[in-house]
Amino acid sequence: MxxxxxxxxxxxxxxxxxxxxxxxxxxxxxxxxxxxxxxxxxxxxxxxxxxxxxxxxxxxxxxxxxxxxxxxxxxxxxxxxxxxxxxxxxxxxxxxxxxxxxxxxxxxxxxxxxxxxxxxxxxxxxxxxxxxxxxxxxxxxxxxxxxxxxxxxxxxxxxxxxxxxxxxxxxxxxxxxxxxxxxxxxxMEAAPKHIRVDEVIRTLKQNVSGLEDVHDVHIWEIATKMYAMTVHIVVKDDKRISDCSGIKGEIKRLMKEKYHILHTNIEFECPGYESR
Structure with a gap:
């Protein structure tokens, strides 16, 4: 330098x-x-x-x-x-x-x-x-x-x-x-250019069991190669609160491995009570 x-x-x-x-x-x-x-x-x-x-x-x-x-x-x-x-x-x-x-x-x-x-x-x-x-x-x-x-x-x-x-x-x-x-x-907190929100939603639904719906997905870049994400997850009727811990861990692991998102904040919801 x-x-x-x-x-x-x-x-x-x-x-x-x-x-x-x-x-x-x-x-x-x-x-x-x-x-x-x-x-x-x-x-x-x-x-x-x-x-x-x-x-x-x-x-x-x-x-x-x-x-x-x-x-x-x-x-x-x-x-x-x-x-x-x-x-x-x-x-x-x-x-x-x-x-x-x-x-x-x-x-x-x-x-x-x-x-x-x-x-x-x-x-x-x-x-x-x-x-x-x-x-x-x-x-x-x-x-x-x-x-x-x-x-x-x-x-x-x-x-x-x-x-x-x-x-x-x-x-x-x-x-x-x-x-x-x-x-x-x-x-401006734009989504990273290599990450598509629609693709992330599709990836979650295809790879994580127990999900009814995925919405309110926000992904942004804090700094170079440092990404964060918030997401609302609607779980299926047969899932208990205790099951959400495993689902959360699976989502975080998947986001880190596939998209290098290190900060993932997840809000769980029940069918019919989704916040929009």
Missing amino acids: LLTFSMMIVEFVAGLLTNSLALVSDAAHMLTHFFALALSYLAVLFAARQTSKERSFGFYRAESLAALINGLTLILITFFIGYKAYLKIIQPQPLEEIQMLIVAVAGLLVNLISAFILWKVKEADLNVKSAFLHLLTDTFSSVAIVAGAIVIHFTSWYVIDPILSVLICLIILIWAKNLLRDSFNVL
């Missing part, structure tokens, strides 16, 4: 000094991946914090709030860089391509080292795996800048620099869009 942050600062300053908009864009691209690494680190810290009576789910949603702010910031940055690129495409400006090449190679090496470090542990945690994939895309953009600097050196086609910056900005916008969508869905 420190490697990525340090190289981000170096690329930003070098981009200003060499007049390379591609380096500035790549610095912004590195910002997205530094943020991904920071989120992974913060997720571990939040998971270790004790919950309280006022915050029974802890501070997990601080991650989503920070992601929302970061996504909005990235969009503003990319539009500013895009405007600068437009001006340079209309009127190309000379730049220091040798210095640009040196910094781009350094950025490529940092990305490769960071990716190698994360590659060893990428399967241990989904957040780390996500950060690893982001670093791979940053590595590709560094390769493009290295190639662009070489072409500029031999051809003096300075327009390549703003064109590369536009391509990098498009990658950032795609990442920012996904970031905004995911963080907004979490903050």
